[in-house]
Amino acid sequence: MAPATKSALILCMDVGFSMSTPDPESPFEQAKKVVQKFVQRQVFAENKDELGLVLFGTDATNNQLAHDGQYQNITVHRKLMVPDFELLEEIEHQVHPQSQHADWLDALVVSMDLIQKEL
DSSP states (O other): OOOOOOOEEEEEESGGGGGOOTTTTTTHHHHHHHHHHHHHHHHHHHHHHHHEEEEEEEEOOTTTTOOOOOSSTTEEEEEEEEEOOHHHHHHHHHHHHSSOOOOOHHHHHHHHHHHHHHH
16 A cells, blocks of 8 residues: 655745735735635645645744844744644734735745655
């Protein structure tokens, strides 16, 4: 019997200053809705693929590549795991617009590093 293949996906979300406006339908709110819908579908489909969430533009920095001033304002909000209702709650209540700027390409590098180390 062939070993089961493991699939993983990292969602990268810009939460930086450029995404927030006073408008209730700001780019941040629209992106948050898309991420919530995607995770919701994964949860209800009982999909066993793993999902991670990387936020960029965060006020803090929390990733394994952050040293010597590199990969700043990028936070691994959730490492790879099967999506669940807890992740939906976290997105709803813990993911907010923040005030920094981060390079989206750096966020992709952090995401690829996360996949490489966890698969």
